[in-house]
Amino acid sequence: MHRSAPGRYVTVTTAGEPFSAFVPVPLPPEPPVVWSAALRWRFDAALVALGRLDAVTALLPNAALLLYSFVRKEAVLSSQIEGTQSSLADLLLYEIDEQPGVPVDDAREVSRCVAALERGLKKLRGGLPLCTRLLCEMHEVLLTHPGGRGKTPGEVRRSQVWIGGTRPGNAVFVPPPADAVPACLAALERFLNDEPEPVPPLIKAALVHVQFETIHPFLDGNGRIGRLLIVLQLVADGVLREPMLYPSLFFKTHRALYYELLNEVRLRGDWERWLDFFAEGIEASATQGVSTANALLALVNADRDRIARLGRAAASALAVHQALQRQPIATSAALVKATRLTPATVNKSLAHLERIGIVGEVTNRQRGRVFSYRRYVEELAAELDAPA
Template sequence: MEKFHAGSYEKGYQYQYFLPNAINTAWGWESPQINQLVEKAAIKLGELNSFARLVPNIDLFIQLHVTKEAVISSRIEGTQTNMDEALLPEEEIDPERRNDWREVNNYILALNQATTSLKNLPLSSRLLKQTHETLLCNVRGEHKLPGCYRTSQNWIGGNSLADAVFIPPAHHHVESLMGDLENFLHNDQIYLPALVRVAIAHYQFETIHPFLDGNGRIGRLMITLFLVSEGILDQPLLYLSSYFEKNKALYYDNLMRVRTHHDMQQWLKYFLVGVEQTATQGVKTLTEILKLKADIEQLIHQHFGRRATTGMLLLQHLFQRPVINVEQSAGVCQVNYRPANELVALFQQHKILREMTGQSRNRLFVFDPYLRVFDQKDNTL
């Protein structure tokens, strides 16, 4: 790795593009610090995975976890939707904000579909293209070849090729470079810690920038999909978007430093620290969720009397779908409108639900304390 050469600049039409070298080759390093960081990150990742196995009904928590990732990963690309808005039905969103809402919800759908597809499809160009197609469906990038690698030159930063911060390889190199990346992910003749492998792969993907739009989101999603596909995580529980977003300039600088200084080691250090910190925060979040669940269950048993049974049914549902109306509550609890309305009022009284529309009719309620666990500013889960 100390002798790593990232690539070279090649001449395009009135500009130079960066052509990265292939990565499907043997890797080694002399730095003991990288070994130490790999070990620390792997231990924390193992803790997160083990903790998740102990959580009853972990699927209850996955959906909001995915929503959090979708909001932050899309925010890096400039969308403005927050957690509250992302959970609302589209008709409740102001028309001028619906494009942002659709982008976030496309991300949620793309991530869920990709995770499911991993059961019978390897992490591959085919899977990434399918995910990209879902990501760009009926949003601002819908005319930028959804589901296809680009057939023209793109750039990063600036308003044109003339003032671009970085120009990825010309489009005719994309297929071969992505083929090399795919082979690298699955090459069992290369003995590498999985976290080092995916760190290198993420750098290479962002350098190739194979799509006309959505590269950042797909590249970040690829990290999680790889960890799930390798069995390192049972569930998609680790996302680095929060870590990258905390200091976007540092994220981009570390990627760029590989290209300009051939410094893959600095990128690895940054990435591995991110995995360790994110996994640590993930365990903390799951701990808070379990405590919240236990506290509310105790409250319901102590204060809800004959409504305790329906109250527990509603609580279980809220962990999966934290925004609800009275009609939906009636369906979940299998009661009529009036007792459902009374139950929702009781949840409001105990600050479990918060009315979020400010309307007297067609009211929507959000499971506020649950959202707050995920929406903490320093929370990376």
């Protein structure tokens, strides 16, 4: 069906140059989305996949350990979409104050993305609903570092932004003028909280992501906050118990189409193609998450069996092995803290684990050595280095 653009253009003048900025109408889409049988099937398949992923939280004995790594995986992928070069190993090294293999700024960007999600979850579980205040707190965490100076961390923008081009006049897309942003966010907040009526959570997530990116409420970090919002909202609405989903894998793999479909909604109101793409991405991401979780569980179980054959050294080595599942790149000092074993016992355990090929020392130095649960890291990072 033919739709006009889901919003209106207003003329704005900056530095003497007039241009058109787009102000979206509040959700839900009007006229309503056309739900073909194929589109309904796509959302049903995505919900089944999310259900399987959520079951991982309840059924796998090491789900809490996996969560640490899965959250970091999403942060790495989302940041790669924005152009950072940090890998998962770089992030893990940065978090233990070791030099990553890329510029520190890139690793720090990803680390702040992790911290922003953790802040959002803490506030959500403390009783704060999904709202502008919560998003601003996440944004403050994301951009409170030297590189974020001048980008008003934690504040809704008070000046014009644009996407693509060198100025609003030649941009690919110009979001609403600053004075329209508060009203746009207020309407989005109402929709997020099921006013005036409830919307199925996965459909809501798909619609809200486009609307948030279209409003572009911050001077920087909109893409990362908008993608974190997908996972947060699914947790808030009870679809997922924990943020085990990493949808940015699909968005990164299909980055050109991702941006094209966001723009097609703004230009032509083509919600149906976006919804189909989004549901496909959620299904693929959730399925991959289950596959990765099962592969990691199989690896951990096989390694645990090998460690059990170490005899008297097995108990301490198993404790170190358990700690490495949460932090698969770690210093011996960090493992002492995590296991509450003595430094001598931890070092002996690491020597055993290194001898049987479970861990490897990555720094080649005598003091402050860093160890990696290599196959665990490789399994986690399997898709991260795929070309975008």
